[in-house]
Amino acid sequence: MQMSRRSLLAALGATAGAAALAGHGFTTGPGAPNWQIGYANAPAGGFAPRSMDLISGRLPDGFSGTLYRNGPAWFSYGGETLDHWFDGDGMVQRIALRDGQAVHTGKFVATNKHRSEQAAGRFLAPGFGSAGDESYPVMGVDDANAANTSVLVVDGRLHALWEAGSAMELDPITLETLGARSWREDLKGMPFLAHPKVEPDGTVWNLAVAGSKVGIYRISPKGAVQSFDMLDLGVTPYLHDWAITERHLILMIQPWLMTKFIPPFVDTLQWRPEEGLKLLIIDKADMSSRRSAEVEGHAFFHTGAAWEDASGAIHIDVALYDEPFLGSGGGTNLMQGRYIAAEDDANGVLSRIIVEADGRARIQKTDIDGEFPVVHPAFHGLGRRLTALVGGSSPGRPGARKVSLMDWRSGKTSHFDYGASRVPEEHLFVAKPGGRGEHDAWLVGTALNIASGRSEVHVFDVADISEGPVASFAARYAWPLGFHGTFAPG
Numbered sequence: 001m002q003m004s005r006r007s008l009l010a011a012l013g014a015t016a017g018a019a020a021l022a023g024h025g026f027t028t029g030p031g032a033p034n035w036q037i038g039y040a041n042a043p044a045g046g047f048a049p050r051s052m053d054l055i056s057g058r059l060p061d062g063f064s065g066t067l068y069r070n071g072p073a074w075f076s077y078g079g080e081t082l083d084h085w086f087d088g089d090g091m092v093q094r095i096a097l098r099d100g101q102a103v104h105t106g107k108f109v110a111t112n113k114h115r116s117e118q119a120a121g122r123f124l125a126p127g128f129g130s131a132g133d134e135s136y137p138v139m140g141v142d143d144a145n146a147a148n149t150s151v152l153v154v155d156g157r158l159h160a161l162w163e164a165g166s167a168m169e170l171d172p173i174t175l176e177t178l179g180a181r182s183w184r185e186d187l188k189g190m191p192f193l194a195h196p197k198v199e200p201d202g203t204v205w206n207l208a209v210a211g212s213k214v215g216i217y218r219i220s221p222k223g224a225v226q227s228f229d230m231l232d233l234g235v236t237p238y239l240h241d242w243a244i245t246e247r248h249l250i251l252m253i254q255p256w257l258m259t260k261f262i263p264p265f266v267d268t269l270q271w272r273p274e275e276g277l278k279l280l281i282i283d284k285a286d287m288s289s290r291r292s293a294e295v296e297g298h299a300f301f302h303t304g305a306a307w308e309d310a311s312g313a314i315h316i317d318v319a320l321y322d323e324p325f326l327g328s329g330g331g332t333n334l335m336q337g338r339y340i341a342a343e344d345d346a347n348g349v350l351s352r353i354i355v356e357a358d359g360r361a362r363i364q365k366t367d368i369d370g371e372f373p374v375v376h377p378a379f380h381g382l383g384r385r386l387t388a389l390v391g392g393s394s395p396g397r398p399g400a401r402k403v404s405l406m407d408w409r410s411g412k413t414s415h416f417d418y419g420a421s422r423v424p425e426e427h428l429f430v431a432k433p434g435g436r437g438e439h440d441a442w443l444v445g446t447a448l449n450i451a452s453g454r455s456e457v458h459v460f461d462v463a464d465i466s467e468g469p470v471a472s473f474a475a476r477y478a479w480p481l482g483f484h485g486t487f488a489p490g
Contacts, residue, residue, distance in 0.1 A: 034450040035397040036337040038423060038481035042073040042091055044118065046175070047106035052095070052457065052473035054102075059471045060442065062433040063459065064098040065489040066172075067444055068151045069425070070160055071482020073108065075335045077122045083264065084129020085331030089114040090148030090160050092175050093479055095457050097444070102457055102473035107175035109147035109160045109168050126263040128163070129330050140189050141165045142180055149194035150484035154204060154223045157181075161194040163240065164209065172488070183217065184225040190215060194484070195302075197244040200378050205244055207251075211258075212236045216249065216287065229287045233280070238269055238324070243306035243316050245381045247285070250306055250316060253278040255297045256324045266330075271323055273297030279355060281314065293361040295353055299324035302348075304373035304387040305380050312357035317387045317408075319348030319371050320363070339398050347371060347391050350406060368404055368413055372426035372484070376438045385409040386438045386462070390424045390445075392417065399423035399481065403445065405465050416465045421451040428487050429462065439463050442470075448481055455479050 032040075072088025075081060082088055094105040108114055113125040116136070125144045126132030138144060145165030152159045152167065159167035159181055166180035166189060182188040187208075196206035202221030207214055212234055218227040233251070236258035243250040255275040258268045276294045283289035304317030325346040333340055347369040355361045370391025375384060385408050392402040402417040403424055418424050427445030435441055443460040455478045458469040 032337040037478045038448050039335045049105045052102040052475045055472045055474050057471040059100045067095040067487050069093040069482050069485035070151045072148045073480045081335050087127035087130045104475050106479050110177035111145050111147050112143045129264045129266045131263045151486050152196050153488045163194050164191045167192045195241045209239050241302050243303045245306045245308045249282040251280040254299050293355045293359050295361045295363050305375040307383045314355040316353040317373050320351045321348050376429040394420040403427050414466045423448040430487050453478050
């Protein structure tokens with residue numbers, strides 16, 4: 001039976017300047033600004049494996065593994081531009097970093113959406129900000145799955161993730177699409193949120209969001225479902241990210257609420273800051289044991305992580321906004337090569353939400369602007385001191401320009417400013433061999449060099465990121481700006 005567009009929105013619920021560079025066919029329009037290469041179609045056939053050029057430093061001894069990243073990479077057909085940046089077809093980038101070298105590969109995820117639209121030469125599927133074509137058959141949420149938000153490696157198996165569809169499994173070497181992952185037979189077709197939480201031992205927690213109903217996955221390090229529980233929030237918020245501690249799950253219910261069932265999904269949401277930002281705290285050992293807290297109404301897209309102190313207070317790092325500026329804007333201007341700072345540029349503020357054991361809650365804001373907060377994976381959910389994020393801005397162009405490292409214990413922040421010519425993306429912690437502390441690690445992240453028209457990867461020593469990268473590599477071409485990644489050691 002064909003799924004109605006109303007049903008699809010309910011399932012989406014609260015989730016949801018160079019031409020032909022290096023012969024790869026990555027093109028932008030005549031007279032386009034140089035930064036638009038970050039928002040232009042990637043080659044339909046992807047990027048074959050190719051060595052990147054070492055441009056400074058050297059890869060540290062012991063640094064070995066693969067950086068996977070995901071993001072939208074198809075934005076236009078002919079003169080038609082996508083309605084919302086969040087709906088571009090996902091392309092996974094693979095950067096193998098070992099033996100002093102970096103090798104890049106990129107490939108589109110072969111979703112039903114991507115195959116159908118490439119064959120038709122036009123946009124068809126509904127999505128976060130796209131109404132889609134009424135004639136496009138939606139038999140299940142994976143017919144609209146863009147697989148464009150994040151990546152997850154479980155027991156050596158690679159997955160491309162979206163907000164409201166299945167995890168799409170890819171070959172970790174070739175990036176060929178293997179198909180939708182069924183974590184358990186009775187959970188086939190169940191949504192798998194794009195922000196799973198991985199404990200230091202490899203246990204994966206994630207959500208399946210469908211309207212006000214939320215499923216909670218607990219998956220072993222080997223990929224077996226250990227439990228799946230359901231709860232009803234009573235409202236349908238935009239639930240893009242969440243947090244865990246060693247003992248609790250924290251669902252952060254922002255007052256950006258779904259009120260109708262007419263595509264596109266973003267148009268169903270109403271901003272109601274007077275209702276506050278609510279936190280539902282669930283005991284991992286007993287899902288029926290729940291408590292709530294509330295702080296002033298703010299919007300957010302990404303958390304770093306959470307932890308509990310000796311008093312039982314919960315601390316959550318999050319990039320907070322006064323309103324949901326980023327998601328509602330759409331990014332159409334950027335995809336068409338126009339930058340309007342008042343409409344297309346917004347940074348959150350790195351903040352800490354503290355929930356005391358007695359339920360009192362408050363927000364502590366730092367003076368650090370930015371997005372994509374991340375923590376050392378060995379300390380996820382545990383007591384720690386460091387959060388990294390990217391932020392800052394440059395006049396006349398979109399995107400961040402610096403990477404920052406916040407030490408919550410000392411209150412000090414270190415920065416590295418990439419400058420106006422580079423747009424840095426999310427940077428991830430990578431533990432040094434034998435490393436035991438948070439500072440005994442590297443940061444690895446990508447950046448788009450809009451002056452050279454090349455994408456780059458940079459490695460920093462967490463001990464002092466202000467000294468700049470210890471190693472930097474550049475591809476001979478650019479790929480589009482993306483969202484999230486993961487690092488697989490080895």
